[in-house]
Amino acid sequence: MKSVLITGANRGIGLEHVRSFAAKGIQVFATARSPSQADELNALAASCAGQITVLQYEALDPDSPTQLKTALGDTPLDLLLANAGAGSGTRESFGDVDVDDVVQLIRINAVAPLKLAEALAGNIARSERKLIAFQSSQLGSIGNNTSGGRYGYRISKAALNMVAKGVSSDLGSRGVIVVALHPGWVKTRMGGAGAPVSVEQCIEGQHRLFDKLTMADSGRFFNYDGTQLPW
Numbered sequence: 398m399k400s401v402l403i404t405g406a407n408r409g410i411g412l413e414h415v416r417s418f419a420a421k422g423i424q425v426f427a428t429a430r431s432p433s434q435a436d437e438l439n440a441l442a443a444s445c446a447g448q449i450t451v452l453q454y455e456a457l458d459p460d461s462p463t464q465l466k467t468a469l470g471d472t473p474l475d476l477l478l479a480n481a482g483a484g485s486g487t488r489e490s491f492g493d494v495d496v497d498d499v500v501q502l503i504r505i506n507a508v509a510p511l512k513l514a515e516a517l518a519g520n521i522a523r524s525e526r527k528l529i530a531f532q533s534s535q536l537g538s539i540g541n542n543t544s545g546g547r548y549g550y551r552i553s554k555a556a557l558n559m560v561a562k563g564v565s566s567d568l569g570s571r572g573v574i575v576v577a578l579h580p581g582w583v584k585t586r587m588g589g590a591g592a593p594v595s596v597e598q599c600i601e602g603q604h605r606l607f608d609k610l611t612m613a614d615s616g617r618f619f620n621y622d623g624t625q626l627p628w
C-alpha cells in the first residue's frame with residue numbers, strides 16, 4: 398500500500414492505525430472533526446515530516462465528503478478506512494428508545510460512511526490495492542444478537558453492514574474489495590477501560606487482514622483476528 402485515508406483518526410483505534418501505517422512508510426490522510434484540537438494526531442504528523450496529512454471530516458456535515466474529495470483531487474487511495482463512529486445514545490433500552498438518538502446514530506454510523514465511499518470511489522479504484530473497510534461492530538450482527546438492547550447503536554451498525562454489502566456489489570466491477578469489520582471490544586474511550594483487547598492488538602490484527610484480503614472476501618464481515626462473522 399502507498400496511501401490510506403482514515404476517518405476518526407484523532408483518538409482511539411483510528412489514531413493507532415495512523416501511527417502504524419505511518420511507521421510502515423505509507424502516506425496517511427487522517428481526518429478529525431476539529432483538526433486544530435487534534436493534539437495527539439498533530440504531534441504525530443509533525444514527527445513524520447509530511448507523511449501524515451490531517452484533514453477535516455464531520456460525519457453530520459453533508460458537504461464533508463465532497464470537501465475531502467476536493468482536498469485529495471485524483472490522489473489514488475489504496476485503503477479507505479471508514480472508522481469514525483459514535484457510540485450508544487443515552488436512551489437505547491427497549492421501552493425507552495429515543496427516536497432522535499437512533500436517527501442521529503444511523504446518520505453518523507451508516508449514511509455518512511456510504512456518502513464517503515461514494516465521494517472517494519474514484520480515488521480507491523485508481524489505486525493498486527483498491528480496498529474499502531467499514532469499521533462496524535459485532536453489535537450490528539443480526540445473527541449474533543442474543544441479548545437485545547442498545548437499539549440505536551445496533552441498528553446503525555446493522556445498517557452499516559448493509560452498506561458494506563451493497564457497496565461491494567456496486568464497486569465489484571471496478572475491482573474494489575469492500576468489507577465490514579469488527580475491531581474487537583477494544584480499550585478506547587468508546588470501549589472503556591475494562592475492554593479485553595488493546596488498540597495495538599486490534600490494529601495488528603486488522604493490518605494482517607488488510608494484507609491478505611482478496612476479491613473473494615469482498616462483501617464479508619470480519620473480526621479483527623481474521624475470522625468471519627455472521628451478518
Ligand SMILES: NC(=O)c1ccc[n+]([C@@H]2O[C@H](COP(=O)([O-])OP(=O)(O)OC[C@H]3O[C@@H](n4cnc5c(N)ncnc54)[C@H](OP(=O)(O)O)[C@@H]3O)[C@@H](O)[C@H]2O)c1
Pocket residue numbers: 404405406407408409410411429430431454455456457480481482483484505532533534535579580581582583584585586587588589592
Ligand atoms: N472500542 C470498541 O470496543 C469498538 C467495538 C466495536 C466497534 N467499534 C467501532 O470502532 C470505531 C472506532 O471506535 P473507537 O473505539 O476508536 O472510539 P473512540 O475512541 O470513541 O473514537 C471515535 C472516533 O470517531 C470520531 N467521531 C465520532 N463522531 C463523529 C462524527 N459525527 N463525525 C466525525 N467523526 C466522529 C471521534 O471524533 P471526536 O474525537 O471528535 O469525537 C473519534 O475520532 C467506531 O466506528 C466504533 O463504533 C469500537
